[in-house]
Amino acid sequence: MIDMLEQADRRAFLKIGAAVGGGLMLGLMRPSVAVAGATAETAAELNGYVRIAPDGIATIMAKNPEIGQGIKTMLPMLIAEELDIAWKDVRIEQADADARRFGQQIAGGSYATPLHWDPLRRVGAAARQMLIAAAAQRWQCHPAECATEPGMVVHAASGRKLGYGALAGIAATMPVPDLNNVPLKPEAGYRIIGKPTPQVDIDAIVTGKMQFGIDVEVPGMAYAVFAKCPVPGGKPVRANLDEISREKGVIATFVVDGSTDAPAGGLVSGVAIVADSWWRAEKARDKLRVEWDGGAIAAHSSAHFAAEAARLFGQPATAVIRKDGEVAKALAGAARTVEADYFYPFIGHATLEPQNCTASVIGDKVEIWAPTQAPARGIALIAETLGIPEANVTVHLIRCGGGFGRRLIADPMVEAAYIAKKASRPVKLLWSRKDDMQHDFYRPAGFHRLKGGLDASGRLVALHDHFVTFGKDGKVARSADLSASEFPAQLVPHCLYESSLIECGIPTGPLRAPGSNAIAFVFQSFMDELAHAAGKDPYQFQLDMLSEPRLLPTGRSLRPGSAEKVSFDTRRMADVLRKAASMSGWGKRRLPKRTGMGIACYFSHLGYFAEVALVAVSKDGTPSVEQVWVAADVGRHIINPSMAVNQVQGSVIDGIGSALFQQITIEKGGVVQANFNDHDLIRIDRAPIVEVEFLKTDFPPTGLGEPALPPAIPAICNAIHAATGKRIRSLPIDIALLRA
Amino acid sequence: MAGTVTLSINGLVSHLEVEEDMPLLWVLRDELGLRGTKFGCGAGLCGACTVHVDGAPTRSCITPVGAVAGSKVRTIEGVAADPVGRTVQAAWKEIDVPQCGYCQAGQIMAATALLTSTPVPTDADIDSAMAGNACRCATYSRIRAAIKRAGGLAAENRRAG
Numbered sequence: 001m002i003d004m005l006e007q008a009d010r011r012a013f014l015k016i017g018a019a020v021g022g023g024l025m026l027g028l029m030r031p032s033v034a035v036a037g038a039t040a041e042t043a044a045e046l047n048g049y050v051r052i053a054p055d056g057i058a059t060i061m062a063k064n065p066e067i068g069q070g071i072k073t074m075l076p077m078l079i080a081e082e083l084d085i086a087w088k089d090v091r092i093e094q095a096d097a098d099a100r101r102f103g104q105q106i107a108g109g110s111y112a113t114p115l116h117w118d119p120l121r122r123v124g125a126a127a128r129q130m131l132i133a134a135a136a137q138r139w140q141c142h143p144a145e146c147a148t149e150p151g152m153v154v155h156a157a158s159g160r161k162l163g164y165g166a167l168a169g170i171a172a173t174m175p176v177p178d179l180n181n182v183p184l185k186p187e188a189g190y191r192i193i194g195k196p197t198p199q200v201d202i203d204a205i206v207t208g209k210m211q212f213g214i215d216v217e218v219p220g221m222a223y224a225v226f227a228k229c230p231v232p233g234g235k236p237v238r239a240n241l242d243e244i245s246r247e248k249g250v251i252a253t254f255v256v257d258g259s260t261d262a263p264a265g266g267l268v269s270g271v272a273i274v275a276d277s278w279w280r281a282e283k284a285r286d287k288l289r290v291e292w293d294g295g296a297i298a299a300h301s302s303a304h305f306a307a308e309a310a311r312l313f314g315q316p317a318t319a320v321i322r323k324d325g326e327v328a329k330a331l332a333g334a335a336r337t338v339e340a341d342y343f344y345p346f347i348g349h350a351t352l353e354p355q356n357c358t359a360s361v362i363g364d365k366v367e368i369w370a371p372t373q374a375p376a377r378g379i380a381l382i383a384e385t386l387g388i389p390e391a392n393v394t395v396h397l398i399r400c401g402g403g404f405g406r407r408l409i410a411d412p413m414v415e416a417a418y419i420a421k422k423a424s425r426p427v428k429l430l431w432s433r434k435d436d437m438q439h440d441f442y443r444p445a446g447f448h449r450l451k452g453g454l455d456a457s458g459r460l461v462a463l464h465d466h467f468v469t470f471g472k473d474g475k476v477a478r479s480a481d482l483s484a485s486e487f488p489a490q491l492v493p494h495c496l497y498e499s500s501l502i503e504c505g506i507p508t509g510p511l512r513a514p515g516s517n518a519i520a521f522v523f524q525s526f527m528d529e530l531a532h533a534a535g536k537d538p539y540q541f542q543l544d545m546l547s548e549p550r551l552l553p554t555g556r557s558l559r560p561g562s563a564e565k566v567s568f569d570t571r572r573m574a575d576v577l578r579k580a581a582s583m584s585g586w587g588k589r590r591l592p593k594r595t596g597m598g599i600a601c602y603f604s605h606l607g608y609f610a611e612v613a614l615v616a617v618s619k620d621g622t623p624s625v626e627q628v629w630v631a632a633d634v635g636r637h638i639i640n641p642s643m644a645v646n647q648v649q650g651s652v653i654d655g656i657g658s659a660l661f662q663q664i665t666i667e668k669g670g671v672v673q674a675n676f677n678d679h680d681l682i683r684i685d686r687a688p689i690v691e692v693e694f695l696k697t698d699f700p701p702t703g704l705g706e707p708a709l710p711p712a713i714p715a716i717c718n719a720i721h722a723a724t725g726k727r728i729r730s731l732p733i734d735i736a737l738l739r740a
Numbered sequence: 741m742a743g744t745v746t747l748s749i750n751g752l753v754s755h756l757e758v759e760e761d762m763p764l765l766w767v768l769r770d771e772l773g774l775r776g777t778k779f780g781c782g783a784g785l786c787g788a789c790t791v792h793v794d795g796a797p798t799r800s801c802i803t804p805v806g807a808v809a810g811s812k813v814r815t816i817e818g819v820a821a822d823p824v825g826r827t828v829q830a831a832w833k834e835i836d837v838p839q840c841g842y843c844q845a846g847q848i849m850a851a852t853a854l855l856t857s858t859p860v861p862t863d864a865d866i867d868s869a870m871a872g873n874a875c876r877c878a879t880y881s882r883i884r885a886a887i888k889r890a891g892g893l894a895a896e897n898r899r900a901g
Contacts, residue, residue, distance in 0.1 A: 068841065205841040208817045208845045212842060215775040279762055353778070402842060404876075642836045680874075685868070
């Protein structure tokens with residue numbers, strides 16, 4: 001009884017403490033308040049980001065999932081800048097999934113920077129205005145007489161000062177300013193934005209204390225593995241569950257009857273084993289014998305896909321993506337034509353932390369601890385699968401050991417929830433590496449037959465791409481499309497992009513710089529081929545195409561439904577090309593034998609990138625990428641230069657690794673590769689020096705998780721051509737073709 | 741198969757009632773709650789699970805606990821007890837190495853072992869000692885810089901001390 005009273009008192013104290021000392025909580029903004037430059041939907045997100053304690057320490061909520069892109073540090077920097085507080089006085093708290101409070105919480109598309117640049121600065125600025133209002137009330141003066149210095153409000157005329165901690169309680173009672181009109185700092189006076197800022201979790205990471213999804217521990221928790229059919233969409237017919245249930249540590253084992261459209265990312269059929277340790281569950285799986293109904297795609301194979309592509313190339317394409325002018329006529333009349341077939345394979349995401357999720361189901365309430373890039377999709381899928389309202393699903397955002405697009409898909413979340421429910425206890429589901437590699441949503445393979453026509457002056461006048469891609473029931477598969485605005489469309493008078501589909505049930509999905517990570521290889525390599533055919537320097541060839549300053553529509557919006565359309569600015573691309581050329585000494589270096597330089601440029605995710613690679617090819621054909629120079633234009637501020645450079649260097653090396661080592665092949669409907677021995681990650685000994693420069697231009701800042709990757713691959717392939725005369729038209733790079 | 745396995749982990753002696761074929765990784769993570777050591781591949785291919793066994797960098801995911809009975813094991817949670825380990829951590833912070841951070845415990849353990857045996861490593865030394873540790877985010881530029889920085893910091897410490 002005494003304990004209970006004490007507890008009640010303590011709760012009361014905490015509540016009062018929160019009201020008085022917890023201070024300023026920006027929880028009052030109404031969804032109807034529109035924010036300049038963003039949609040009403042964005043504005044609705046703006047609440048509950050900042051609280052300030054009596055000691056002046058500000059706690060700022062990090063709304064988005066952290067997957068290694070540094071967003072947990074960067075988004076709060078925007079708020080802190082306009083709040084006007086010293087970064088050392090900021091603490092950052094990872095938000096749970098809460099769409100009502102934070103709106104869309106997603107790590108994808110390099111969208112976080114462009115979508116939050118304005119709104120989150122306004123959140124900080126609004127908090128600052130409330131602190132100023134509080135000080136003005138205390139001093140009985142007009143707020144306009146007050147200004148701020150980091151962490152305090154000052155009254156210049158009288159020299160009075162008050163710290164944010166002392167003002168927070170009153171500030172919390174002040175009306176929330178209109179976010180549209182809240183004054184923002186002059187950008188030249190920034191103290192936080194633009195300063196290299198170590199990531200907030202650095203101490204936890206280097207000491208092993210950082211909690212990733214795989215590290216979540218819930219009282220009473222058991223551990224699960226989930227065995228799925230090697231062929232996507234297959235189902236278990238029978239399994240030796242009795243035998244498995246007798247294995248050491250096994251608590252429960254059962255068949256999961258999944259939805260039939262599993263490749264779309266729903267609950268897959270399989271056999272769950274729940275045990276008192278993950279290793280015992282995994283060990284029991286060694287004895288699992290399942291008879292699978294292999295599903296509809298058991299005849300799929302990579303060889304079959306290649307044969308299909310060859311057949312489809314011999315037929316008219318089935319869909320037109322873009323058509324300008326008369327491409328056939330222009331090709332026939334061209335002074336010179338170039339034809340080439342390109343191929344890139346399926347590849348996996350291979351996040352180093354395998355897919356996992358921890359779930360607890362009590363009655364019709366579900367609590368999830370998920371390393372996810374898109375919690376809302378998991379909530380929707382779990383609610384639909386378990387037949388409960390979305391409001392009954394709580395998701396804690398846990399740091400992801402890499403994302404790369406894999407964790408946009410919620411299959412591990414729904415599996416964990418389903419298994420926990422059926423096992424009647426909290427469960428941590430962890431996939432083995434083989435599970436992870438064989439049940440991915442792959443970057444789709446693709447086949448391109450390109451024809452280019454040059455006029456007598458060497459100008460590209462006609463371009464034709466027949467793109468053989470993958471689809472299901474006549475619809476293009478996820479991330480397997482080609483944009484109608486794909487460069488150099490709109491800069492070539494006769495341009496025809498068309499496609500044909502290979503029917504395919506292999507799950508596909510977004511991988512870092514979706515589409516672009518493959519298309520850039522094809523188109524930027526072909527530009528290099530055309531330049532050589534035209535007798536021009538490849539750098540000059542592309543620069544000439546970009547010479548007229550133009551804003552080319554891409555047909556894309558900043559976000560779905562947004563009125564803000566994205567254009568491709570030829571001037572910005574020409575400028576990064578020039579910069580990359582000057583950084584690298586393009587055309588001015590004397591290079592040893594079998595060493596060459598290649599150049600490529602690419603626009604994706606609102607970022608303009610030009611990259612030059614220096615590659616030496618050994619006699620046995622092994623390409624050694626020695627250095628890459630990157631010139632980038634992502635707007636007028638690099639919000640956190642420390643993470644920005646890290647992202648660019650990592651993207652470039654990641655791209656090179658995929659081109660050197662990665663390929664998923666299909667046999668009998670299933671994935672052949674099972675671990676890093678056959679789908680490797682690039683290692684330190686193959687990683688080049690990557691030099692990065694950002695051109696600061698007068699545009700709002702945009703994202704960096706993706707756009708540096710696409711041009712890295714054609715840059716190295718073009719360098720290999722310069723070194724050896726051999727053209728890489730198929731990935732991964734086959735070193736046997738490059739032997740001296 | 742279950743028996744008592746005695747191990748010293750980060751200086752503390754543990755008597756564990758576990759199967760001798762349970763990999764050290766899962767003993768650390770699920771039996772002892774030391775989750776700083778990570779699971780990446782289960783096959784000794786990625787290095788995320790690297791710990792020190794009697795000072796040698798070891799892939800704990802393929803090391804049966806019975807095979808290291810009586811050994812001294814050091815994990816990321818205990819690496820600060822080692823002066824080289826502390827220096828590596830300091831350099832990692834100064835350079836702000838990680839992206840997602842998942843491989844970093846293994847990287848730091850491998851780098852600590854390298855710098856213990858080779859206080860001033862060349863690029864070739866770094867390549868051969870660290871190529872077994874994959875970083876999916878490819879923060880290799882900073883891993884290399886941090887190892888060199890740690891080597892420099894250690895030399896400064898030696899001169900000062």
